[in-house]
Amino acid sequence: MAWEALQGLLFRTAGSRHARDGERMQRYFRDAATMWTHVCNSMPEPIARRVGRARLGLPSDDIPLVS
Incomplete structure (x- = not known):
């Protein structure tokens, strides 16, 4: 915003x-x-996907943190 x-x-x-x-x-x-183009701004989405998979007991190593 x-x-x-x-x-x-x-x-x-x-x-x-x-x-x-x-x-x-x-x-x-x-x-x-x-700041907008810094790599840290792109981290929340893959981290959330990894956490979601971990909570479901699914493997999450295939989700790259940095594209």
């Missing part, structure tokens, strides 16, 4: 002047984009 608010509302309405290098909004966007 934070990513959608940043790129969909704040960045679009801030204007191009605030998107230049060194501007605060540009740094916010760059930092948020780094």
Whole structure:
């Protein structure tokens, strides 16, 4: 939700002047984009699948944690 608010509302309405290098909004966007594409954000889904299989007594080693 934070990513959608940043790129969909704040960045679009801030204007191009605030998107230049060194501007605060540009740094916010760059930092948020780094967080959004970080590998840790893709971990909850495969972990949940592994836990679900373990609770059902099924093997879960075939589910890769990182694609």
